[in-house]
Amino acid sequence: MDAQVIAFLILLPITLVFVYAGIHEFRRYKSEGKANYGLVFDEESGTTHVSGIAEDEDPFDPEDFDPNDYNDPEIKTDTDERKS
Numbered sequence: 001m002d003a004q005v006i007a008f009l010i011l012l013p014i015t016l017v018f019v020y021a022g023i024h025e026f027r028r029y030k031s032e033g034k035a036n037y038g039l040v041f042d043e044e045s046g047t048t049h050v051s052g053i054a055e056d057e058d059p060f061d062p063e064d065f066d067p068n069d070y071n072d073p074e075i076k077t078d079t080d081e082r083k084s
Contacts, residue, residue, distance in 0.1 A: 005067065030073075035052045036052065036053050036055060037050055037051065037052055037053065038050070038051075039051075039054045
C-alpha cells in the first residue's frame with residue numbers, strides 16, 4: 001500500500017468529523033443566531049466544559065473559583081447553599 005493511501009485513510013475520519021461539526025454549527029447558527037461560548041462549571045462533579053452561555057449569564061472564570069472547594073460539601077459556604 002502506498003504511503004499516500006495510508007495517510008488518506010488516517011486523515012479521512014478526522015476530516016469527516018470536522019466537516020460534520022462545521023455543518024452542525026452552521027445549521028445551529030442559521031436557526032439560533034450567534035452563540036456565546038465559554039467555560040461552564042459543574043459543581044456536582046467539580047469539572048468544567050465548554051458550552052453555550054446565555055447573554056445574561058457570566059462565563060466561568062478559573063481565577064475566581066477553586067473547584068476543589070466544591071467537591072467537599074463541608075467547605076461550601078452559606079452563599080453556595082442559597083444558590084442551589
